[in-house]
Amino acid sequence: MGFELHPNLATKDFVCDLPFCRVLLEDNQDFPWIFLVPRKAGVRNMCDLTTEERLVLMREIELCEKAMMRLFQPTQTNVAMIGNVTPQLHVHIICRFQGDLYWPDTVWGMRARPYLSTMKYQTIERIKKEILALCQK
Amino acid sequence: MGFELHPNLATKDFVCDLPFCRVLLEDNQDFPWIFLVPRKAGVRNMCDLTTEERLVLMREIELCEKAMMRLFQPTQTNVAMIGNVTPQLHVHIICRFQGDLYWPDTVWGMRARPYLSTMKYQTIERIKKEILALCQK
Numbered sequence: 001m002g003f004e005l006h007p008n009l010a011t012k013d014f015v016c017d018l019p020f021c022r023v024l025l026e027d028n029q030d031f032p033w034i035f036l037v038p039r040k041a042g043v044r045n046m047c048d049l050t051t052e053e054r055l056v057l058m059r060e061i062e063l064c065e066k067a068m069m070r071l072f073q074p075t076q077t078n079v080a081m082i083g084n085v086t087p088q089l090h091v092h093i094i095c096r097f098q099g100d101l102y103w104p105d106t107v108w109g110m111r112a113r114p115y116l117s118t119m120k121y122q123t124i125e126r127i128k129k130e131i132l133a134l135c136q137k
Numbered sequence: 138m139g140f141e142l143h144p145n146l147a148t149k150d151f152v153c154d155l156p157f158c159r160v161l162l163e164d165n166q167d168f169p170w171i172f173l174v175p176r177k178a179g180v181r182n183m184c185d186l187t188t189e190e191r192l193v194l195m196r197e198i199e200l201c202e203k204a205m206m207r208l209f210q211p212t213q214t215n216v217a218m219i220g221n222v223t224p225q226l227h228v229h230i231i232c233r234f235q236g237d238l239y240w241p242d243t244v245w246g247m248r249a250r251p252y253l254s255t256m257k258y259q260t261i262e263r264i265k266k267e268i269l270a271l272c273q274k
Contacts, residue, residue: 045214047202058195065184076224077182080217084233084241087213096221104221106245 003039006088013120016128020056021091023064023131025124028112032072032095034127036060043089046081057091064093067130075103082108140176143225150257153265157193158228160201160268162261165249169209169232171264173197180226183218194228201230204267212240219245 004010005022015023015034026033038049038057046054065077074095081091094107102110115123141147142159152160152171163170175186175194183191202214211232218228231244239247252260 045202046199046216047206047214051196051199054195054199055192058191059188062183062188062191065182069184076220077184078217078219078221079183080215080219082215082217082243083213084215084243106219106221106243108243 003041005037006086008086009035009037009088009090013124015124016131018060018063018131018135020053021060023127024090025120025127026092026094026112027114027120028107029115029119030101030113031107032068032074032123032127033107034064034068034093036064036091036093038089044083044087045089048089061091061093063134064131067127067134068093068095071126071130078106140178142174143223145223146172146174146225146227150261152261153268155197155200155268155272157190158197160264161227162257162264163229163231163249164251164257165244166252166256167238167250168244169205169211169260169264170244171201171205171230173201173228173230175226181220181224182226185226198228198230200271201268204264204271205230205232208263208267215243 009024012024015025021036021038024035024037043049049057061079065079068077072095075098076096078094078096081089096103146161149161152162158173158175161172161174180186186194198216202216205214209232212235213233215231215233218226233240
C-alpha cells in the first residue's frame, strides 16, 4: 500500500515535498508551525524507520528548522514527535517567542486561531521559498 | 569552557553517558521518562550542533527509544526538544500508555509524583542495563 496522510493530517495545508518528507502547515496564526511527515506507508513511530531513513529525516528537520529560524527569528524552536492522537509519524517544528500567547508552556492542546486566508497563503509561500532555497545550497 | 549541565538538569538523576549524550531520569513515577543531553558546551538548540553531531544525536535517540520501548512497552513514545524553560538542548523521551494519567494530552507542565527511592534506583538500573546492552550490539 502506498503512502497516505492520516485524516488528521490530510486536512492540513500543503507546503512542499522534500526528498523524504511532506511539509504541512498548522493553521494557527499565533505560531509559525509546520509538520514533517515521512512519505512512507505504515510509519507510526521513529522506530518504524530504518537507521538510514532516520538520518535523512534528521537532515530534513535540520533544514526546515533553519528555514523557520531565518524567516521568523523565534526565541526558541520546539521540535517534537508526539503522536498520541494521530498515529502517523509527524514532526512538529514550532516557532516560540518570549512572551507569546502561552510562553513558556507548550502549545499542544491549546486553542488555535486560524489564519486569515491571505495571510495563510503568504505564510505558505514564504516558508516554501525559504525551504527550497536552503535545499539548493 | 567545558560542558556543564544547566541547574534545571543538574538536579536530575544520572543514568549513564553515551558517546555524545548524558542520559538523565525525570523523577516522575507515572511515566518512564528520560533526557538526552549532548555533552558539548554552549548548545541551546539543535542548530548549535554540526550536521555530524546531529546525526550522532539521532543515533543515540534511536538507541534510547528502543531501550525504553523494550523495557516498558508503551503505546507511544513522545520524543521532543522544547527548551522554553531550560536553555540547554535536551531531548525528552517519554513512554505514554493508552489511558495513562493525561492520555492523550501531553505531559509537560503537569504535576509530577516523584518515585519512591527504591523504585527510582531500580528504574535507573533497568534503563541503564537496557541502553548499555543495545550499545554493545
